[in-house]
Amino acid sequence: xxxxxxxxxxxxxxxxxxxxxxxxxxxxxxxxxxxxxxxxxxxxxxxxxxxxxxxxxxxxxxxxxxxxxxxxxxxxxxxxxxxxxxxxxxxxxxxxxxxxxxxxxxxxxxxxxxxxxxxxxxxxxxxxxxxxxxxxxxxxxxxxx
Numbered sequence: 001x002x003x004x005x006x007x008x009x010x011x012x013x014x015x016x017x018x019x020x021x022x023x024x025x026x027x028x029x030x031x032x033x034x035x036x037x038x039x040x041x042x043x044x045x046x047x048x049x050x051x052x053x054x055x056x057x058x059x060x061x062x063x064x065x066x067x068x069x070x071x072x073x074x075x076x077x078x079x080x081x082x083x084x085x086x087x088x089x090x091x092x093x094x095x096x097x098x099x100x101x102x103x104x105x106x107x108x109x110x111x112x113x114x115x116x117x118x119x120x121x122x123x124x125x126x127x128x129x130x131x132x133x134x135x136x137x138x139x140x141x142x143x144x145x
Contacts, residue, residue, distance in 0.1 A: 018140075032114045036107065037081075041066070041074060043111070049084065049100040050108050056089065057096045065141065083107065 010016055026040045033043055041064075048055060048063055055063075061071055075098055078084045083104035089095035125133065138145040 028118055029114070032111075032117065036110055038107075039074075041070070042078065043114075045071075045074065045078070046083075046100075046104065046107060046111070049098065049104065054097055054099040057098060060098060078104070 006012060029040050029043065033040060038046075044064055045060065048060055057068060057071055057075065061067060064071075075084060075086060079086050083101055085099045085101060087097050087099070089097050123130070135145050
């Protein structure tokens with residue numbers, strides 16, 4: 001069997017440890033979110049809505065780096081469960097506005113300890129390292145933080 005080209009070795013891929021870390025981090029949320037009937041993607045949608053209350057689908061997608069094909073079925077499901085409402089913008093009917101309901105806002109109370117619980121659990125990074133990783137991750141996304 002021939003030796004792989006250096007650029008094809010897994011150990012030379014920055015993308016692989018990022019992918020593996022992302023999967024591990026998302027999986028660490030499961031024990032906290034599953035009892036609430038939430039996925040990680042739904043949870044991060046709620047985080048935006050708890051902060052802003054109302055947002056366009058386009059703005060939500062840009063904030064979360066998610067496309068409409070991912071968001072539309074997720075938002076329909078959240079609406080069906082009474083967590084959000086979807087309506088057309090009065091200024092531009094092509095724009096869908098997502099607004100959190102009282103039921104969705106109540107979920108915030110059940111979720112408020114999740115970030116603290118996870119940040120304290122098996123986190124080998126110092127606070128300084130975590131801030132630098134945060135900054136670098138956003139730099140990779142093309143955003144400065």
